[in-house]
Amino acid sequence: MSNDFPVYGERRVPLPAPRQVPQGTPSRAGAPVPAQTGSVTATTATAVAPTAPAGPATDRPATATGHRGRPRGHAKHRGRGRAGNAAGGDAGAKPRDAFFDNAKYLAIVLVAMGHSWEPLRHGSRSAAALYLTVYAFHMPAFIIISGYFSRSFDMRKDRLQRLITGVAVPYVLFECAYTLFKRWADDDPHYPISLMDPWYLTWFLAALFIWRLTTPLWKIVRWPVPLALAIAVLASVSPDIGDDLDMQRVLQFLPFFVVGLSMRPEHFKLVRRKKARILAVPVFAGALVFAYWAAPRMNAAWFYHRDAAQELAAPWWSGAVMTLAMFGCSLVLVACFFAWIPGRTMWCTALGAGTLYGYLLHGFLAKGSRFGNWYDHPWVHTPWGMVLITLFAGTVVTLLCTPPVQRMFRFAMEPKMTWAFAKDPVGAAGGRG
DSSP, X not given: OOTTSOEETTEXXXXXXXXXXXXXXXXXXXXXXXXXXXXXXXXXXXXXXXXXXXXXXXXXXXXOBOGGGOBTTOOOOOSXXXXXXXXXXXXXXXXXXXXXXXXHHHHHHXXXXXXXXXXXXXXXXXXXXXXXXXHTTHHHHHHHHHHHTTTTXXXXXXXXXXXXXXXXXXXXXXXXXXXXXXXXXXXXXXXXOOTTSOOGGGHHHHHHHHHHHTHHHHHHSSOHHHHHHHHHHHHHTOGGGOSGGGHHHHHHSHHHHHHHHHOOHHHHHHHTSHHHHHHHHHXXXXXXXXXXXXXXXXXXXXXXXXXXXXXXXXXXXXXXXXHHHHHHHHHHHHHHHHHTSOOSOOTTGGGGGXXXXXXXXXXXXXXXXXXTTGGXXXXXXXXXXXXXXXHHHHHHHHHHTSHHHHHHHHHHHSOOXXXXXXXXXXXXXXXXX
């Protein structure tokens, strides 16, 4: 409704003609009224307009209005999607930031490439070094972004509904889909469907659901990051936690989510300075050299954060040491990764809104390549074969993030499901503040 008319009940009544005030006549506030030059100023219009009941059209001061009665300079929300994706949290009502979309896209490309390197690392020390380096920071980076965009999460009804439709429902659907795919592709018809034991990539959805529900708790504690890190350390020395909902991963990756919750825009600006970009080069080079040395000596399962130290045939105290050491290393590499992310809009920026699609859908191809023994071909393990496999993985996950794929699978990733939720009582306040 236009703001050109104050509201009286359900009728729109035109404003009365403004009273002409001679130049220099004091206004109600005691200040002289500016000279009139053929039109009435906003100040005069406010002074002579009839008083209307408080409401959407009358409870703010009068301003110069443009198209459809909106104040000049008032911009509509651009980039407002529906619920956004899982990593986007509740920031869907704000204009999208190209930096974060670029970061999410590049992180998901690294996830796909890392999965393509896994079968290659046993025969190539270089592939193993790349694999360890990328696994040290790609999921921590994605989880930190997820935490950052979960800062506004509370128990408000609409946000809980988005958590259900954007995280819980995709978890159930893809857990079932992955299981059925394994039954068919791996010739294992009796493989059970278990919503308590996430298979392959669905662990992240289960973890994100739990992390986001705990967001209000992390907002009220004094030292959230040290507390989350202490929980991760305790999990790493507790083999009895079990595999339900991949709780080891939920707890051991928790500090990165809490770091994201604790971050502010100025923190991202700090690592995006030119000095940080230059410093990131030797840091990453050093990480690659160390990974090349560690590849034949270190169990890569430490990077998965899904087992306690005892389950990795290591002494219990090594769980605490490795958790703290890898947390520090991961934060440094994540900072280097963010330092190189461009902040301008690029060809891949729009794909950042579809990273959950690329993440979940590429899992069928990644697992299908194992079930189909694609890596048994000798050419795959040549240097050129590794390069082609890497480019193929990046291309596939890029295509899976595109808008046509999003439209095709939105029914599973972002279902509306308005029928599943109770309606607000008539006359309820709504709690939209």
